[in-house]
Structures are given as C-alpha cells and as structure tokens.
Amino acid sequence: MLPRRRDCLAGAAALLLGGAAGAAEPGLYRRGNDADPETLDPHKSSTVAEAHILRDLYEGLLTYDNRGAIIPGAAELWTLSEDARTYTFALRGDGRWSNGDPVVAEDFVFSLRRILKPETAAKYAEVLFPIRNAAAVNRGEVPGDALGVAAPDPRTVVIALGEPTPYFLELLTHQTAIPVHRASVERFGDTFTRPGNLVSNGPYRLRDLVPNDRITLEVNPHHRDAAQIAIPRVAFIPTPDLASAVRRFAAGEVDSLADLPGDQMDSLKSRFGPQVVLGPALGVYALAFNTRKKPFDDPRLRRALSLVIDREFLASAVWGETMAPAYSLCPAGLDHYGTPPETPGRDALPIDNEAEALRLVREAGFGPGGRPLTIEYRFNTTDNNRNTAISVAEMWRGLGIETRFVYTDAKTHFAHLRDGGDFDVARMSWIADYSDPQNFLFLLSSTNDGMNVGRYANAGYDALLAAAAAERDLARRAGLLAEAEGILMRDLPWLPLMHYRSKALIAPRLHGYQPNLRNAAPTRFLRLDA
DSSP states (O other): OHHHHHHHHHHHHHHHTTSOTTOOOTTEEEEEESSOOSOSOTTTOOSHHHHHHHHHHOOOSEEEOTTSOEEESSEEEEEEOTTSOEEEEEEOTTOBOTTSOBOOHHHHHHHHHHHHSGGGOOTTGGGGTTBTTHHHHHTTSSOGGGSSEEEEETTEEEEEBSSOOTTHHHHTTSGGGOOOOHHHHHHHGGGGGSTTTOOOOSSEEEEEEETTTEEEEEEOTTSTTGGGOSOSEEEEEEOOSHHHHHHHHHTTSOSEESOOOGGGHHHHHHHHGGGEEEEOOOEEEEEEEOTTSTTTTOHHHHHHHHHTOOHHHIIIIITTTSEEEOSSSSOTTOTTOOSOOOOTTTTSOGGGGHHHHHHHHHHTTBSTTSBOEEEEEEEEOOHHHHHHHHHHHHHHHTTTEEEEEEEEOHHHHHHHHHTTOOOSEEEEEEEOSSSSTHHHHGGGOTTOTTTOTTOOOOHHHHHHHHHHHHOOOHHHHHHHHHHHHHHHHHHOSEEEEEEEOEEEEEOTTEEOOOOOTTOOOOGGGOEEOO
16 A cells, blocks of 8 residues: 555656656656665765765765766865875865855865764764774764864865775765765754755755655756756655556656666566666675674574575575675675685585584574574565565575564664664665775674674674774785685674675666666766657
C-alpha cells in the first residue's frame, strides 16, 4: 500500500508543478534518488542520496565533473609545499553565494572548524582527520582555532596536514569539506537548511522540499556558470521501492534512476535496451554485527555465518550481476593498494564449508545439539535488500539458525544504527569517497562512532591504521593497510557480501550521463531535450 500512496502523492505533486503525472515539464529534470535525505546540512550528512543533492547545492574547493574527474571548484588553482604537508588554494574572484554574498576564504575556515567541533556531532568528521589537529579538535582536546586551516586574505585558503596524505585533494570534493553560509547558520541554527533559509554556493539553490516526495532545486543565478547550465530545475525524487520506481520510469514520471532491482535485470535490458547503463563503482555491501552484544561478540559465530553465504548467488541471481561477490572489505581497483586480503571460503562452495561452519557454531554454543539462536536482521527497505535478507536467512537456516527481519526506510534505519540503537545484524553499505583503501578501513576504527555501528575495537588494528597514516612510502603504507584488512577478515565485524557496480536507467531525453567510479553525475553537466 505504501508504494501506491507514494505514487499518488508524486502524481499530485506533478500536477502542482505544472503538468500531469508522466508529462515531462520543459526544463525540469526529474531525478530518481536512492532515499529521502536525513539532512541537507553537509556537515551532518552521511549518505549517497544526500551527496547527490549536496553536489548540486554546494561547491567545495574542488569538485567532480560528470566523468568523475576532480576539477577546480571554488578554488581556481592550488600549490603544495615541498614537504607535502601544506596546500594553498586561490579562490575564484567571482565566487558567490545564492544570496549574492561573495565566497571568501573565511567561509572555509568557519566551515571546517564547524564540522570538526564536537558539538556538531558530524558523522563523517573523521574524513578530515588528515588536517593538522583535526582529531584533537573533534575530541574537544584543543580549541577550534588550533585546526590547521587559515585565511591569510579573502581569496587564500591554507590547509596544513599532520602527515602527507596522497588522497587529500579528493577529500576536498566530499560533503565534509563543503562550506556553509556563516550568517545563515548563526541566524537560523539547525533550521538553516529549510527552503527560504538555505544559502548555498553551488550551481543550484533550494526551491522547495516536500518530505518523502521531492526536493526541487533551481539554478543559482549568482553562480559563475549560471548562463551555461542547461537544466534550469531538478527535482530529486526518493525511489527506495525499486519496482515502483521502474514503473514510474516506464510511465515517463522520472528521467533517471540511480538504482535498479537486480532480479529484474534481464527484463529491464530487454524492455529498455541502451537506457540501462551499467558501470564501475567503488563500494561494499556488508552486514554489520553488534560486537557489543552476545553472542555476536564471538568471532567464531561470525565466521560461521560468513562461510555458508553463497555470494555468487546473491550477486547473480538476486542482483542480476549488477554486483560482484565480495570476500574482502576493500574492492579491487583502489589506488595505492594491491590485492585485498580475503576472508576464508572462496575456494569452496558454501555447501562444502557447512561442516566447518557447523563446528564453529557448536563451539560458540549454538546450532544442532546446542542452544537455539534467532538473529534479528535489520535492513532499509528496497526490493534488492529484502531479497538479499530472505536469501541470507535461508542460507543460515542450514546451521539451525532462525532469522527475523526488522525493516524501515533508509533514514530511520541509518539513524537508528548511528544513534547507538540495539541490533543483532544490520545491513550496511559504503561507497568510496576517494579511491584509497583507507576510505574503507577507517570505517572499523574504534574511534569512528558514526560508521562503526557495532562498536568493533581492536588495538592492533587501530595501531596499523595509525602507522599507515604516518608512512610516506606508498608501498610500505599499502603493506600496513593490507595487514590491517587481514585482521578484519579474520574478525569479521562487518561481513562483506558484495561489491557494487553502478546501474542506472537513463531516459532518452537526458544527455551527458557518464558512468564512473565516483558515481558522480552533477546536474550542471547534463542537459535535457526541449
């Protein structure tokens, strides 16, 4: 019933926006998005769905084009010191906020201090820890003005790092490094993201927000490229129900979808032909264990549950080959890394691993002849996630384990986990913010309260990450990170199931979409047929 009600609401909204459901309003790009955003505050955001919207609203020092390449953003050029620890950025002279205010260096100083101060409770603060004193600021050990960022003049931003960081420029494309408009934040507080309050510096500005229906943006007339932007308005439409989303695409109600139901891929390719666009991606789909809670604090149980999962079946039959089987946290193809270490089980069929899995389950005190075990499996509702959960539960049944499901919308699911809510096993996913193994391995650091939802803690693992952060030799650094991932694949606080591939439906009227590893498709680089 809920998907139908959502379709009705969407139809009503389409009428209000000037056309019947299915009719393409000239100049409006109706963009399917993974989920409704939890926030439009870039410093409190944490999801890919939010990143797509924020990439249109805001512009960091650097940004992405539609091929996933790093290009100048608010900064037009930059230099790096000889010791690779200090970046100096020159801002554009024509940078403007959506209310006409100039974009100045102090905006970046204020914003970087804001996201890192403890009171902000930023879920992603750790992404910026390469900046000098960032971790200490975030822990409240030193004041915000100790952060390694300065504005010697209105058009110059200087960022000092604690250690050389080979991927730092890519970090500056991320929403954590986005500037916010200081006067608006100070005037409106937490409501600065509402329509009428939000002031942004990107190619678009916020026009309207209807929760669970759409977020509409329009071109920021003060942006330097406003006259060249081909799409005047974009409506981000949440599409968590993928089957319903495909029906809406077929009916002409949306122009693109950022995710597709894997079990329908053969049918989709037959129906839509070249409108189905598959591409590379850097991401992992995993199950997080609550390591604070018995019996999930026992690595023997976690290894047993991993051994009997048929990842090839999930990737091919459930996800229609739009995913790849994952036996490591890090996917292949990352910069500054070799072949990731894997968890045991790849060399045998899951049925051949069952005897070993049963032994581990019995050692943990469960399974046939032991105590019964029922696992609560939490996930955010999409067709693919539901089918994955059902398949995994059936695989665990052979170990004498029953599974019950708890499912909610994405906003509620991730908020529950990050706020420390109780769970046994929960669906997690991660799309890389930069192409480096550190961007996956930092997820399980004991200090990462935002993403390490099961509160995994291993002193040896943390020490290896710290040693890698201080290592300037890239080969030695890769070795330290591989050793750290080896610990994860032994302990399995996250059980990797699949690595992502990008999959999209692109209507013939939309042009300029280019699949890429960063999954970046800023609306400013796209265009619509009239």
